[in-house]
Structure formats: structure tokens, C-alpha cells
Amino acid sequence: xxxxxxxxxxxxxxxxxxxxxxxxxxxxxxxxxxxxxxxxxxxxxxxxxxxxxxxxxxxxxxxxxxxxxxxxxxxxxxxxxxxxxxxxxxxxxxxxxxxxxxxxxxxxxxxxxxxxxxxxxxxxxxxxxxxxxxxxxxxxxxxxxxxxxxxxxxxxxxxxxxxxxxxxxxxxxxxxxxxxxxxxxxxxxxxxxxxxxxxxxxxxxxxxxxxxxxxxxxxxxxxxxxxxxxxxxxxxxxxxxxxxxxxxxxxxxxxxxxxxxxxxxxxxxxxxxxxxxxxxxxxxxxxxxxxxxxxxxxxxxxxxxxxxxxx
Amino acid sequence: xxxxxxxxxxxxxxxxxxxxxxxxxxxxxxxxxxxxxxxxxxxxxxxxxxxxxxxxxxxxxxxxxxxxxxxxxxxxxxxxxxxxxxxxxxxxxxxxxxxxxxxxxxxxxxxxxxxxxxxxxxxxxxxxxxxxxxxxxxxxxxxxxxxxxxxxxxxxxxxxxxxxxxxxxxxxxxxxxxxxxxxxxxxxxxxxxxxxxxxxxxxxxxxxxxxxxxxxxxxxxxxxxxxxxxxxxxxxxxxxxxxxxxxxxxxxxxxxxxxxxxxxxxxxxxxxxxxxxxxxxxxxxxxxxxxxxxxxxxxxxxxxxxxxxxx
DNA sequence: GGCGAGCCACAACTGATGGTTGTGGGTCTA
DNA sequence: TAGACCCACAACCATCAGTTGTGGCTCGCC
Numbered sequence: 001x002x003x004x005x006x007x008x009x010x011x012x013x014x015x016x017x018x019x020x021x022x023x024x025x026x027x028x029x030x031x032x033x034x035x036x037x038x039x040x041x042x043x044x045x046x047x048x049x050x051x052x053x054x055x056x057x058x059x060x061x062x063x064x065x066x067x068x069x070x071x072x073x074x075x076x077x078x079x080x081x082x083x084x085x086x087x088x089x090x091x092x093x094x095x096x097x098x099x100x101x102x103x104x105x106x107x108x109x110x111x112x113x114x115x116x117x118x119x120x121x122x123x124x125x126x127x128x129x130x131x132x133x134x135x136x137x138x139x140x141x142x143x144x145x146x147x148x149x150x151x152x153x154x155x156x157x158x159x160x161x162x163x164x165x166x167x168x169x170x171x172x173x174x175x176x177x178x179x180x181x182x183x184x185x186x187x188x189x190x191x192x193x194x195x196x197x198x199x200x201x202x203x204x205x206x207x208x209x210x211x212x213x214x215x216x217x218x219x220x221x222x223x224x225x226x227x228x229x230x231x232x233x234x235x236x237x238x239x240x241x242x243x244x245x246x247x248x249x250x251x252x253x254x255x256x257x258x259x260x261x262x263x264x265x266x267x268x269x270x271x272x273x274x275x276x277x278x279x280x281x282x283x284x285x286x287x288x289x290x291x292x293x294x295x296x297x298x299x300x301x302x303x304x305x306x307x308x309x310x311x
Numbered sequence: 312x313x314x315x316x317x318x319x320x321x322x323x324x325x326x327x328x329x330x331x332x333x334x335x336x337x338x339x340x341x342x343x344x345x346x347x348x349x350x351x352x353x354x355x356x357x358x359x360x361x362x363x364x365x366x367x368x369x370x371x372x373x374x375x376x377x378x379x380x381x382x383x384x385x386x387x388x389x390x391x392x393x394x395x396x397x398x399x400x401x402x403x404x405x406x407x408x409x410x411x412x413x414x415x416x417x418x419x420x421x422x423x424x425x426x427x428x429x430x431x432x433x434x435x436x437x438x439x440x441x442x443x444x445x446x447x448x449x450x451x452x453x454x455x456x457x458x459x460x461x462x463x464x465x466x467x468x469x470x471x472x473x474x475x476x477x478x479x480x481x482x483x484x485x486x487x488x489x490x491x492x493x494x495x496x497x498x499x500x501x502x503x504x505x506x507x508x509x510x511x512x513x514x515x516x517x518x519x520x521x522x523x524x525x526x527x528x529x530x531x532x533x534x535x536x537x538x539x540x541x542x543x544x545x546x547x548x549x550x551x552x553x554x555x556x557x558x559x560x561x562x563x564x565x566x567x568x569x570x571x572x573x574x575x576x577x578x579x580x581x582x583x584x585x586x587x588x589x590x591x592x593x594x595x596x597x598x599x600x601x602x603x604x605x606x607x608x609x610x611x612x613x614x615x616x617x618x619x620x621x622x
Numbered sequence: 623g624g625c626g627a628g629c630c631a632c633a634a635c636t637g638a639t640g641g642t643t644g645t646g647g648g649t650c651t652a
Numbered sequence: 653t654a655g656a657c658c659c660a661c662a663a664c665c666a667t668c669a670g671t672t673g674t675g676g677c678t679c680g681c682c
Contacts, residue, residue: 001386003312004669019629031670033630038669045393050630052678059447060393063401063428067389074385075312078378082356082371090374117374136370315640330658342641344659349640361659363649 003075005039006068008032009047013065017054081117084135088115089283092128092140094202095120097248099163100141100271107290114283125201129155132276138284139275143201143308154277160291161271162298163244167191167260172237180261183213183304191217192229192239201308206242208306209267217242230255244269265304314386316350317379319343320358324376328365392428399426400594403439403451405513406431408559410474411452411582418601425594436512440466443587449595450586454512454619465588471602472582473609474555478502478571483548491572494524494615502528503540503550512619517553519617520578528553541566555580576615 011021012032022032040047047061057065081088093100101118108116119137121128128140133154144157151157167186169176175189193206210217233239234255243259273291275284322332323343333343351358358372368376392399404411412429419427430448432439439451444465455468462468478497480487486500504517521528544550545566554570584602586595 001314001390003314006389017629027669028671029630030632030672033632034669037631043390043393045395047393052629054629059401059430059432059442062430063399064389064393066428067385067392071382071385071389074378074382078317078375078382079312079354081378082354082358082375084356088374090370092370117377119370119373121370131370328658338640339642340659341643341661344661345640348660363658365658 001042002035002039003072005035005042006071008035009039009061010065010068010072012036012048012055013057013061013068015054016056019054077115080115088117089139089281089287090117090119090137091287092119092121092123092131092137094141099161099244099246099269102246102248103161103291103294104287106294107287110290111283111286114286116283129274132274135276135279138279138281139273139287141271142274143205143270143306144272144274151274155274156277157272157274158288158292159270160273160288160295161269162296162303163246163269163271165242165262165267165269166245167240167262168233168243168257169240169260170234170236171256171258172235173240173258174237175240175260176258178260180263182264183209183215183262183267186240186262187214188216189240190238191215192233192241193217204308205269205306208308209304212304230257233257242267263302265302266298268298268303268305270305312353313346313350314382316346316353317382319346320350320372321376321379321383323347323359323366324368324372324379326365327367330365388426391426399428400450400592400598401428401430401448402598403430403432403434403442403448405452410472410555410557410580413557413559414472414602414605415598417605418598421601422594422597425597427594440585443585446587446590449590449592450584450598452582453585454516454581454617455583455585462585466585467588468583468585469599469603470581471584471599471606472580473607473614474557474580474582476553476573476578476580477556478551478573479544479554480551480569480571481545481547482567482569483546484551484569485548486551486571487569489571491574493575494520494526494573494578497551497573498525499527500551501549502526503544503552504528515619516580516617519619520615523615541568544568553578574613576613577609579609579614579616581616 008021008025008027011024012018015021015024018032018036019029022029025032036047043060043064045060045064046058047064048055049058077088080086091100091104093104095101096118104116104118108114121131121137121140123131125142125144128137128142129151131137132140133152141161144151167175167181175181175185191210193203206217209215229241233241234257242262245259245261273288275288319332319336319338322335323329326332326335329343329347330340333340336343347358354371354375356371356375357369358375359366360369388399391397402411402415404415406412407429415427415429419425432442432448432451434442436453436455439448439453440462442448443451444463452472455462478486478492486492486496502521504514517528520526540552544552545568553573556570556572584599586599
């Protein structure tokens with residue numbers, strides 16, 4: 001199926017004749033006729049009945065028309081998704097399972113008319129900022145809310161996310177039925193964070209958290225995927241892991257895992273929206289305002305934040 | 312943008328290399344490379360970074376990928392919409408504003424996974440039945456519920472809709488604030504049904520209704536479109552029209568029109584789902600059952616039904 | 623009734639294009 | 653260092669999508 005043929009079909013259906021459709025597409029009437037004939041042959045169905053006054057849709061043509069329009073619309077959007085200047089808002093997230101991705105989905109549900117492309121650069125903070133500076137993405141999320149890190153002058157950051165952490169455990173774990181836990185109560189328990197490459201901001205966070213409260217957080221061992229992690233957790237009476245409150249680690253509800261809130265203090269993972277100061281993409285402003293408005297009010301709550309002193 | 316190129320792009324993104332993608336599409340590696348290169352040139356953007364081990368998506372490629380998949384999906388659906396044997400359920404309605412279309416939309420909302428094409432044949436009952444017999448549509452809706460009309464043996468009909476009629480008037484009409492009216496109270500009022508070509512089943516219905524209660528229903532004059540009708544109604548202190556309870560005649564809420572129910576008796580427009588007895592399209596059964604289940608229970612209600620004796 | 627207007631389809635031609643084979647260059651591995 | 657593996661470029665060729673030219677059909681109007 002050829003998109004040009006589909007375009008010609010739609011134009012002809014709108015115009016009611018090939019002549020005018022051809023003119024609109026800057027081709028000859030014969031070319032338009034040929035295109036539609038080729039499309040009809042391809043679909044092995046007749047789309048128009050030809051009359052002396054023009055063309056009229058057949059039943060098949062009528063059924064095909066809305067699909068054809070949809071096809072052209074999608075093609076246009078696909079084109080727009082990469083066309084510099086008019087492209088959709090493009091936001092980088094570390095993973096599609098953690099908070100930023102969840103918030104982006106909520107944002108999209110609130111403003112379905114805003115074109116949004118979510119990508120994962122697989123880069124560290126520096127790489128992501130470079131991508132933002134280069135303009136290949138409009139925004140990214142990283143934990144640079146605290147003063148420890150310098151960013152180029154062209155980059156603007158806004159602290160928009162405070163993600164509380166929860167303990168994720170299986171039913172046989174001693175804390176499985178706790179209503180909440182304090183960091184102090186986690187001392188001695190094994191907390192497992194596989195697949196956390198040392199040096200990433202997440203690893204840094206957990207290392208600092210462990211140091212602050214004397215916890216044992218294993219970042220060793222490669223991750224064999226989240227499926228495996230979930231299965232192991234569900235089985236084990238000792239293992240636990242930490243996840244963001246709004247992260248999506250439980251889609252296959254097949255595992256009987258429990259999320260236990262952590263209080264007093266509540267470990268917060270801070271994240272900023274990072275964008276170029278001169279990026280005037282209208283949707284970017286909306287996203288910024290949306291995130292700011294949704295930011296939780298933690299005043300009065302006893303929270304713990306990392307310092308990232310050594311970065 | 313060429314769909315074959317898009318297909319190649321998706322295959323290559325999935326495979327991580329051109330070689331394998333090309334094999335899957337039964338073309339040479341060089342052809343695949345060329346296709347993607349052409350697509351990149353067309354979009355004037357780089358979709359892959361080429362390495363010695365294969366290809367990896369660029370940011371643009373990553374953003375483009377979901378759109379590309381969607382594009383192929385839509386193309387497939389478009390194709391299926393006319394491909395005999397595997398095509399979507401195709402239902403004929405007289406107009407997209409009257410009950411059957413509304414019910415089809417509800418049906419689609421209930422079963423979004425069912426592919427559905429709504430067409431308007433612009434034919435009379437006989438023509439519509441012929442189309443159903445020929446298999447060019449799977450079903451149609453017409454007012455042949457009553458015994459007056461014979462249908463071919465291959466055709467099966469089920470009375471599935473009882474549509475009450477309401478009076479539609481502007482704010483200056485004397486009945487504008489009535490909670491309901493009886494047909495008797497409509498005597499002497501001018502009821503306007505423009506665009507009702509004599510001989511259609513709708514015209515027959517209104518003629519019989521007028522005769523039964525001594526109403527004056529003007530079917531004269533061509534319709535200049537519903538916009539004009541709505542505007543005239545909104546202005547006039549005399550004109551009124553009748554519409555089906557669930558019909559969509561008010562989308563531009565700009566007109567201050569009121570719907571007044573008609574009782575004692577309630578004029579009902581009966582409609583049947585008409586299909587071929589041997590049509591085994593699974594969605595057709597679902598539609599049938601859905602409509603039967605939604606049919607209103609009018610037992611105990613004083614209704615008026617046409618006889619269509621002269622057909 | 624005949625004639626012109628308007629539209630679509632077929633035919634012949636041609637330049638562009640998408641496919642093929644052949645080959646070279648690059649990187650990773652043994 | 654050789655071989656495996658993958659991508660890109662070049663040359664070639666068949667097909668195809670566009671063009672112009674023409675004929676047939678159906679209206680509507682003198």
C-alpha cells in the first residue's frame with residue numbers, strides 16, 4: 001500500500017473527481033487515475049464507481065476512507081515526531097518504570113492533545129545534559145536538585161519531584177505485615193539492589209542512604225531482569241528492595257509483593273526537570289507547570305535527602 | 312514516506328541489524344540499507360547509528376519508532392477494512408445522526424477491540440437489503456419490524472430498536488416550557504420535516520403519524536442542511552420538528568433548542584437489524600446480542616406504532 | 623438530435639527508482 | 653593476524669510512476 005496512492009484516494013473522495021484531486025496534488029489526471037487503480041489492484045477491491053461526472057465511492061471505498069484518513073494523520077504525526085522545528089515534545093527518562101515516566105503518562109492523560117515522545121537515552125547526567133543542550137531532546141529528569149552539581153548556563157533546572165521510597169518485600173519477609181518502617185528498623189536486613197552499576201546517580205543515592213543509617217544495601221550482581229528480581233523477592237524471607245512510591249514494578253500482579261512505606265525520616269529521591277533556557281516549545285512550559293503543580297507538599301514531614309558531596 | 316521503508320526500519324530496530332531484518336523481509340542487506348537510507352533522507356534525520364556489530368537507534372529513531380509501529384498497525388487495519396474474508400464488521404446506517412449510529416458508537420465503546428466500519432449506502436430498504444444479500448455490508452437498520460414487508464428467505468431481521476420521538480422547539484415556541492406533550496396537543500401546530508423525500512420510509516412514517524392524530528406535518532421544501540434547520544427552529548415561535556430521542560441533532564450547542572418528550576401515546580419508530588442468515592461474522596453476533604440487551608422495555612407504556620399498510 | 627463540455631481510461635514513451643550482485647572497509651574475536 | 657560479521661558504495665538492470673496524446677462516455681444545452 002502506497003501512501004501517495006492513499007493520499008490521492010482521499011483527495012479524490014473529497015473532490016468527487018480525479019481531475020480536481022490531481023490538480024490539488026500537482027499531478028495529471030491520468031497519474032491520479034493510475035494511482036487509484038494501483039491502490040484498487042493492491043487491495044483487490046473497487047474503491048470508486050466511475051461516472052461521466054466524476055467518481056463516487058463504493059461501499060468498500062466508504063469503509064476504507066476513514067482508515068485512509070487515519071493513516072495519513074498518523075503518517076503526518078510520525079513525520080512531525082522527527083522533523084526539527086515542529087516536532088513533538090521529546091523527553092528523556094531513565095526507565096519507563098520509574099516516576100518521571102509515570103508522571104509523563106499522567107501529563108499525557110491530562111493533555112491528550114499534546115504530542116509527546118518519551119525516549120530513554122541510556123546516558124548519565126552529563127550525557128543527558130549534553131543531549132538537552134544539543135537539542136536532541138527537550139527535557140530530561142535527573143537528581144541534580146541539590147547544590148552539589150554545576151550545570152552549564154544555558155541549562156535550566158527545576159526541582160519538581162520528591163519521590164518517597166518504599167520497601168518491597170515478599171509475604172514471608174518479617175516486615176511483610178508492618179504498616180510502615182523507619183530506616184533504623186531496616187538495620188541488619190538485607191536490601192538488594194541488583195543491576196545498580198556503581199557510579200550512576202541511583203547507586204550513589206543508595207550508597208549514601210546506606211551510610212547514613214548503617215544499612216546493608218547490596219548493589220552487587222547483574223540484574224537478570226525485573227521478572228527474576230520479583231520472583232526472588234516473592235520467594236525470599238530475607239530479601240527486600242527499595243522502590244519509588246509511584247514506580248511501576250508490579251505490573252504482573254502474579255507476585256504477592258507488599259509495599260511498606262518508610263517514615264521518620266522518609267527517604268526522598270529528588271529529581272529535577274532539566275531543559276534548555278531558550279527552549280520555547282509550548283508543551284515544555286505546560287509540562288513544567290504541570291509538574292510544579294503536582295509536586296507534593298512535604299513541609300512538616302521528616303524527610304531525608306542525599307548530599308552527594310563527592311560528586 | 313514509504314511504508315516499505317518504515318516496515319524495514321521497524322524490522323531493523325527490532326533485529327538490531329540490517330542483515331537479519333533484510334532476511335525477514337526477503338530482500339538483500341543492501342536493499343534494506345538503501346530503504347532506511349532513503350527514509351532517513353526523506354525525514355532528513357538520522358535514525359540509526361551504524362556500528363560494526365549492527366545498528367543502534369538514535370534519539371530520533373527512538374522517537375520515531377512508536378509512530379512507525381502505529382503507522383504499520385493502522386495500515387494493516389486499513390487493509391483489513393476492505394479485504395474480503397477478514398474485514399471488519401460493516402454496518403449501514405441511514406444517517407450518522409440517528410439512533411442506529413448512536414447505538415453503534417455505544418457498541419464500539421463497549422467493545423473497543425471489535426473492528427467496525429459504519430457506512431451510509433444512501434439506498435432505500437430494498438437497495439439496503441440487496442447490499443446485505445450481496446455481502447457488501449454485513450448489516451443494516453430499517454423500519455421493517457412490522458409484518459407488512461416481506462424479505463427474502465436468506466435475510467434475517469430482528470426488531471431491536473424502539474425509538475421514542477420528541478418535539479424539538481426553540482425558546483419562543485408556545486410549547487417550549489412544557490414538561491411533555493401528547494400527540495393531541497400538537498394538533499394545529501406546524502411541524503416541519505424538510506428534506507424528507509416522499510416515498511422513503513421516514514416520510515411514510517410521518518405521513519401515517521400525521522394522519523393518525525390529525526397533525527400538520529410539512530414535508531415540503533428541500534433541506535438546506537441541518538444547520539439551517541436548527542437556526543430557523545431556534546428563531547421561530549411557530550415551527551417545531553420531531554426527532555428521535557437519541558438522535559444527535561444538537562452538536563453545536565449554540566442553539567437554545569429544547570427537547571419535549573411526547574407521551575400518551577408515545578410515537579415509536581421501530582427498527583430492525585437486518586443481516587444475512589448465513590453471515591457468521593463473530594462481531595455480528597455480538598452486535599445483535601448487544602442491541603437486544605439494550606432494547607428498552609416498553610411494556611405498560613402507551614405507545615403508537617405505524618402500520619405501513621400500503622407498502 | 624447533434625454538439626460541445628467535462629470527465630475518465632488506455633497507449634506509448636521516458637526518466638527515476640528500487641531491486642540485484644559485487645566489493646571494500648571497519649570492528650570485534652579467536 | 654586472520655577470519656567472521658556487518659554496513660556502505662558502485663554498477664547494472666527491470667520495473668514503474670510520471671508525462672503527453674487520444675478516444676469514449678454521459679450529460680446538458682442549443
